[in-house]
Amino acid sequence: MHNGKKVVFVSGANRGIGLEFARQLSEVGYVVIGGYRDPEKSQDLLTLSETLSDFNVFRGDATYEEDIKRLSQYIRDHFKKLDVVINNAGINLKYESTIDDVDPDDIMENFRVNIIGPFLVGKYLRPLMSSGNGSKIINITSQMGSIQMSNGGSLPYRLSKAALNMLTRNQSLAYRDFGIITVGLHPGWVRTEMGGPKAPLDPAETVSMMLGVIENLTPEDSGAFLTYDGRVLPY
Ligand SMILES: NC(=O)c1ccc[n+]([C@@H]2O[C@H](COP(=O)([O-])OP(=O)(O)OC[C@H]3O[C@@H](n4cnc5c(N)ncnc54)[C@H](OP(=O)(O)O)[C@@H]3O)[C@@H](O)[C@H]2O)c1
Numbered sequence: 385m386h387n388g389k390k391v392v393f394v395s396g397a398n399r400g401i402g403l404e405f406a407r408q409l410s411e412v413g414y415v416v417i418g419g420y421r422d423p424e425k426s427q428d429l430l431t432l433s434e435t436l437s438d439f440n441v442f443r444g445d446a447t448y449e450e451d452i453k454r455l456s457q458y459i460r461d462h463f464k465k466l467d468v469v470i471n472n473a474g475i476n477l478k479y480e481s482t483i484d485d486v487d488p489d490d491i492m493e494n495f496r497v498n499i500i501g502p503f504l505v506g507k508y509l510r511p512l513m514s515s516g517n518g519s520k521i522i523n524i525t526s527q528m529g530s531i532q533m534s535n536g537g538s539l540p541y542r543l544s545k546a547a548l549n550m551l552t553r554n555q556s557l558a559y560r561d562f563g564i565i566t567v568g569l570h571p572g573w574v575r576t577e578m579g580g581p582k583a584p585l586d587p588a589e590t591v592s593m594m595l596g597v598i599e600n601l602t603p604e605d606s607g608a609f610l611t612y613d614g615r616v617l618p619y
Pocket of ligand 1: 400401447572
């Protein structure tokens with residue numbers, strides 16, 4: 385049971401930014417459900433679930449409809465509601481390829497994870513989110529999805545994050561009447577497997593700032609494309 389605490393689902397919670405979201409949300413009093421796929425790659429997450437109270441894990445692939453339906457049922461059975469979703473799972477395939485080296489499959493795979501995941505999560509978890517109670521869907525996007533700011537390169541990723549931004553916009557409009565705030569949040573360039581060792585931000589820094597932004601969101605922000613420190617980015 386959740387004893388009145390807010391319940392959050394974080395996808396891709398086994399490492400990188402997602403693991404840090406799960407850890408910090410637990411510290412500030414949320415009931416956490418952390419999504420992961422492979423136990424062998426998820427030791428830090430599984431250890432947290434064994435040591436912290438109200439810290440739960442759910443094994444599934446963010447792009448498999450059946451897994452997201454199972455997740456919805458699991459949340460309904462155990463917590464009866466959901467307050468916040470962090471759609472964090474993501475990939476960046478073939479980021480060094482030139483436009484002529486990209487295969488259609490690279491584009492499709494980036495779309496599958498970076499858009500179909502957040503789309504399915506919205507579709508199946510939104511009905512568990514209570515209306516008028518500050519429920520929030522946070523799509524972790526990237527500045528690289530801004531059409532206006534693009535300087536080329538990393539085509540599969542840029543296409544998928546631009547499309548995720550459109551998904552965010554449409555979800556914000558469709559879910560507004562349910563009292564749900566939906567935004568896209570760019571975490572900055574972060575030292576993770578995806579971001580690499582030269583990135584200036586560590587996951588703890590950016591997640592702490594993103595939680596400040598998430599906490600202060602109002603219905604007027606719904607549909608916005610924001611940075612980790614709350615600046616508005618152009619679509
Ligand atoms: N790092 C940066 O500089 C940066 C910048 C801008 C935006 N972002 C965005 O921030 C988010 C997190 O990135 P990160 O840097 O933490 O990346 P990361 O370290 O590579 O972690 C990616 C996470 O996504 C999960 N994932 C991938 N495919 C999945 C699937 N089909 N189903 C479920 N989970 C899946 C991975 O799980 P497995 O371990 O099972 O593969 C992992 O937990 C992504 O959306 C990314 O696009 C990152």
